[in-house]
Amino acid sequence: MDKKVAIVGFRMKSAPDLVTTRERLTFELTRGLFDDLGIDRTAVDTTIFSTNDFLDGRTISNVFLDGPAGAYMRDESKVEMDGINALMYAVIRILSGQYSTAMVVALGLTGSQVSPYLHVEYQLSPVYDRQMRLLNELSAAAFQARSYLARYGYSEKLLDEVAAQALSNAAANPNQARKIPGASAEQVASSSPYYEPLRELHCYPPTDGGCAMLLASAERAKELTDKPVWVLGMGQSIETFYLGERDLAKSPSTAQAAQRAYEMAGIRDPKAEIDLAEISALFAHQEPLLAEALGLLEEGKAEEAYRSGDTAISGKMPLNPSGGALGGHPISATGIIRTAEAVRQLRGEAGDNQVGKAEVAVVHGQDGPCAQQNAVLVLGI
Amino acid sequence: METSEATFITPVVPMDFTYNYRIGPYMTRYLEGFKERKILGSRCPACGRIAVPPRKYCGVCNKVMEEMVELPQEGTLENFTVGHVILEKGQLKAADAPYVLGLIRLDEKASLLLHRVEGVDPSRVEKGMKVKAVWKEDVEGDYGDLDHFEPA
Amino acid sequence: MRNVAIVGIGYTPVFVSKRRDVCIPEMISEAVENAFKDSGLTPADIDAVVFGNMQTFEGVNLPHLWSADYIASLGKPVMRIATGGTTGMSAFHAGYYHIASGLHDVVMVVTYEKQSEGDSQVGLMGIITPEIMAMLAAGIDVTGQKGMGAIGGGSAGGISYQASSYLHHSGAGIEHIDAIAAMERRNAAKNPYAHLKDPEATAEKIAQTPLISWPIRFGHVCPTSDGATVCILASEEKAAKLVDKAAWVWAVANCASDATTGNLIEGIITDPAEQMPAQIAARQAYERAGIEDPKKEIDYVEIYNGFAHQTLMFLERIGMCEVGEAHKLLEKGELEMSGRLPVNSSGGVVSTNAIGTSAMNRVTECALQILGRAGEHQVEKEVHKALAHGWGGLMQYVTITILADKPKKL
Numbered sequence: 021m022d023k024k025v026a027i028v029g030f031r032m033k034s035a036p037d038l039v040t041t042r043e044r045l046t047f048e049l050t051r052g053l054f055d056d057l058g059i060d061r062t063a064v065d066t067t068i069f070s071t072n073d074f075l076d077g078r079t080i081s082n083v084f085l086d087g088p089a090g091a092y093m094r095d096e097s098k099v100e101m102d103g104i105n106a107l108m109y110a111v112i113r114i115l116s117g118q119y120s121t122a123m124v125v126a127l128g129l130t131g132s133q134v135s136p137y138l139h140v141e142y143q144l145s146p147v148y149d150r151q152m153r154l155l156n157e158l159s160a161a162a163f164q165a166r167s168y169l170a171r172y173g174y175s176e177k178l179l180d181e182v183a184a185q186a187l188s189n190a191a192a193n194p195n196q197a198r199k200i201p202g203a204s205a206e207q208v209a210s211s212s213p214y215y216e217p218l219r220e221l222h223c224y225p226p227t228d229g230g231c232a233m234l235l236a237s238a239e240r241a242k243e244l245t246d247k248p249v250w251v252l253g254m255g256q257s258i259e260t261f262y263l264g265e266r267d268l269a270k271s272p273s274t275a276q277a278a279q280r281a282y283e284m285a286g287i288r289d290p291k292a293e294i295d296l297a298e299i300s301a302l303f304a305h306q307e308p309l310l311a312e313a314l315g316l317l318e319e320g321k322a323e324e325a326y327r328s329g330d331t332a333i334s335g336k337m338p339l340n341p342s343g344g345a346l347g348g349h350p351i352s353a354t355g356i357i358r359t360a361e362a363v364r365q366l367r368g369e370a371g372d373n374q375v376g377k378a379e380v381a382v383v384h385g386q387d388g389p390c391a392q393q394n395a396v397l398v399l400g401i
Numbered sequence: 402m403e404t405s406e407a408t409f410i411t412p413v414v415p416m417d418f419t420y421n422y423r424i425g426p427y428m429t430r431y432l433e434g435f436k437e438r439k440i441l442g443s444r445c446p447a448c449g450r451i452a453v454p455p456r457k458y459c460g461v462c463n464k465v466m467e468e469m470v471e472l473p474q475e476g477t478l479e480n481f482t483v484g485h486v487i488l489e490k491g492q493l494k495a496a497d498a499p500y501v502l503g504l505i506r507l508d509e510k511a512s513l514l515l516h517r518v519e520g521v522d523p524s525r526v527e528k529g530m531k532v533k534a535v536w537k538e539d540v541e542g543d544y545g546d547l548d549h550f551e552p553a
Numbered sequence: 554m555r556n557v558a559i560v561g562i563g564y565t566p567v568f569v570s571k572r573r574d575v576c577i578p579e580m581i582s583e584a585v586e587n588a589f590k591d592s593g594l595t596p597a598d599i600d601a602v603v604f605g606n607m608q609t610f611e612g613v614n615l616p617h618l619w620s621a622d623y624i625a626s627l628g629k630p631v632m633r634i635a636t637g638g639t640t641g642m643s644a645f646h647a648g649y650y651h652i653a654s655g656l657h658d659v660v661m662v663v664t665y666e667k668q669s670e671g672d673s674q675v676g677l678m679g680i681i682t683p684e685i686m687a688m689l690a691a692g693i694d695v696t697g698q699k700g701m702g703a704i705g706g707g708s709a710g711g712i713s714y715q716a717s718s719y720l721h722h723s724g725a726g727i728e729h730i731d732a733i734a735a736m737e738r739r740n741a742a743k744n745p746y747a748h749l750k751d752p753e754a755t756a757e758k759i760a761q762t763p764l765i766s767w768p769i770r771f772g773h774v775c776p777t778s779d780g781a782t783v784c785i786l787a788s789e790e791k792a793a794k795l796v797d798k799a800a801w802v803w804a805v806a807n808c809a810s811d812a813t814t815g816n817l818i819e820g821i822i823t824d825p826a827e828q829m830p831a832q833i834a835a836r837q838a839y840e841r842a843g844i845e846d847p848k849k850e851i852d853y854v855e856i857y858n859g860f861a862h863q864t865l866m867f868l869e870r871i872g873m874c875e876v877g878e879a880h881k882l883l884e885k886g887e888l889e890m891s892g893r894l895p896v897n898s899s900g901g902v903v904s905t906n907a908i909g910t911s912a913m914n915r916v917t918e919c920a921l922q923i924l925g926r927a928g929e930h931q932v933e934k935e936v937h938k939a940l941a942h943g944w945g946g947l948m949q950y951v952t953i954t955i956l957a958d959k960p961k962k963l
């Protein structure tokens with residue numbers, strides 16, 4: 021896709037407990053963004069929310085957010101999925117020609133107000149899995165982790181190394197919720213076991229957080245910012261619901277989504293053309309697994325890639341230089357926070373987490389147990 | 402106006418709703434099979450794969466699965482995890498003792514069945530182990546009739 | 554902007570109180586199968602799927618995940634939309650934009666609700682439960698006047714304020730609510746996909762149903778239904794290859810105000826009958842469709858009416874008649890299937906309410922009227938342009954879709 025739709029600004033926030041309400045967080049993020057851009061709410065043609073009824077404990081969970089977001093008497097809708105999908109809807113709406121700007125507001129308070137594990141618990145079949153009470157988000161992820169390690173004969177140490185890299189990156193990032201300065205593989209390996217091979221520090225932490233992001237057509241983007249970041253490609257796909265029928269060691273739906281996004285962006289050789297990736301890996305094994313599906317790592321070479329430093333901030337293919345979802349997973353907002361982190365990189369504003377020269381980034385978001393559904397964006401400057 | 406953490410009111414809203422799910426004809430057949438200590442699946446007319454428990458659609462082929470097939474009671478442990486925690490209403494708690502969950506293949510063409518694996522030391526459980534179904538003494542067509550699997 | 558056409562519609566065989574015979578994805582798959590039958594398309598023709606429902610009603614989070622294998626979606630982009638009562642039309646709009654954007658050519662929109670499996674009042678109360686708890690915690694009386702406004706989200710309580718305000722400003726009486734409810738139940742009797750049907754319904758009969766909270770009677774209120782609706786949309790180029798006749802989207806629009814209970818603690822409740830979002834969204838839709846005089850140019854209207862007075866109220870708000878005129882049109886028989894401004898010949902939401910489908914069914918019913926395929930509930934006049942209206946949230950969301958019998962000139 022040509023440079024038709026741009027990200028012109030964002031505000032994000034994340035912590036174990038933000039000591040706030042959904043309404044106040046929405047207001048802070050959107051009003052802050054208006055102030056950053058020197059606009060008011062009338063500059064926003066449509067607002068797309070991404071919140072979750074179960075996690076917010078309320079049907080139509082955005083029902084009280086229209087006012088705080090400045091959408092009073094204006095056009096709005098809600099994508100009840102990871103926020104990256106709300107962003108895709110915003111892009112689609114702008115491409116239709118009906119709108120020239122679109123605000124995305126995504127948030128989840130799963131650090132302070134509700135258990136994040138209920139998110140997947142309620143996704144499971146109520147007529148089977150929830151009756152059997154064997155499957156949950158963590159046990160499912162453990163099967164996926166073992167399946168991935170077994171396919172390539174990796175040792176469980178790989179998980180510790182992946183997590184240590186992510187946690188170190190997160191510690192340097194002011195936007196992250198989980199801060200473990202100097203996190204080492206040994207420290208990860210000695211955290212408490214959940215479901216083998218996964219331990220506490222292989223898994224995302226319960227997190228409060230949110231992100232507001234404004235997108236605009238090419239024409240409007242030029243008026244709103246000197247540093248537009250363009251959405252060059254996007255793709256999404258879903259695979260079967262049934263865990264016992266999925267190839268857990270790979271993520272075919274991520275590969276499909278990436279293929280669509282790359283085709284749209286004209287990317288032929290992702291390893292060579294992409295400068296960094298922000299991947300919604302909720303568990304350590306998902307980062308290399310998804311990076312392979314995204315065509316960024318060679319299959320079977322994950323151990324080498326991590327040990328050689330290729331995946332580090334200073335490496336050839338930095339994966340989650342922000343620290344990724346192991347640093348914070350405010351459900352519904354995670355994918356859009358990854359997007360915001362990629363924007364920081366492409367604008368050269370990522371501070372201690374800044375990779376070298378970055379012109380093209382890939383962003384990933386997921387929904388469902390073991391990433392049943394995946395979305396991929398290609399961003400560029 | 403700012404609210405300090407100390408004065409932030411945190412009302413608790415327990416969302417314990419009661420739902421009455423209809424399970425449909427396929428899950429009904431599965432549970433009826435339990436009364437005869439049978440494990441049933443449904444076979445896709447296009448790709449021949451068997452879904453356990455049975456269901457209406459093969460999503461890959463977009464085909465309705467009409468044919469019910471009985472699966473063997475013995476299979477192979479394809480994947481497993483040892484749980485050290487339990488999740489209860491979203492709360493993570495330490496388990497009383499480590500326990501084994503396995504993904505079990507009952508037939509070359511069948512989907513993997515998730516179940517507890519008992520009668521084996523969690524530290525010695527291995528992929529590829531042969532396991533067999535263990536039923537409750539009194540089967541009554543309930544989800545719990547097929548109690549667990551154990552080494553064959 | 555590209556033209557978008559409706560090329561296939563599929564309903565579950567029935568919309569009823571309780572589908573005890575099937576589980577949720579099995580029920581949804583029936584509507585998907587019927588949409589394929591109706592359009593002659595196959596799963597391979599579908600580029601993307603949009604999915605909508607209100608998930609707390611069934612207690613399944615992101616139910617498109619569980620349903621993925623049943624809706625021909627594997628390997629495709631699937632977007633889940635949820636906006637409350639408007640969900641069905643918000644999902645339809647998302648399908649429309651998927652194609653209008655040029656990114657996809659054929660999109661399937663899947664909506665459903667299986668309300669029998671949960672407690673709908675609990676689902677609705679859940680909208681404001683946190684507020685009630687906070688009010689209790691802060692020592693605010695929730696049983697008094699202000700509290701009733703809040704609790705309105707979950708019962709006919711708040712709606713009675715809307716209805717009484719509407720009556721006051723329009724000059725209509727409760728007998729007109731009885732009469733429109735009776736008309737819609739009679740219409741429903743001619744629609745195989747309607748839930749509450751009564752070919753013999755009269756205003757007098759409705760007037761005998763118990764009063765819940767003046768002026769809302771039991772006979773003015775929608776049922777809770779189980780059902781699914783699927784709509785397949787296509788770009789102009791694709792539609793030309795796929796079908797002989799299609800219903801064309803000329804405009805979509807939506808608007809949100811704040812929740813009517815938003816200012817509750819300050820003691821301010823906006824007039825729930827004002828429905829400014831309906832006025833704004835309708836105006837936008839007319840502009841986008843190039844409609845100058847909706848009264849003359851729109852032949853048929855489907856109104857989202859969870860409660861019977863809303864048919865009359867919203868006709869006025871969207872400019873299909875003057876304020877205070879709707880009940881007069883009703884008296885003259887103009888709103889009947891044989892009338893000059895036929896409305897809700899499907900029976901409306903007041904006769905059938907599987908919530909996720911309800912705003913979608915307004916669109917599909919308009920399409921059936923345009924295509925002349927509404928069978929026994931086909932209106933007498935020719936329908937060239939039709940308007941579908943959706944309503945939801947905590948009384949504050951409105952969606953509008955305008956369809957026509959030929960593509961819009963771009």
Ligand SMILES: [Zn+2]
Nearest residue numbers: 445448459462
């Ligand atoms: Zn098949």
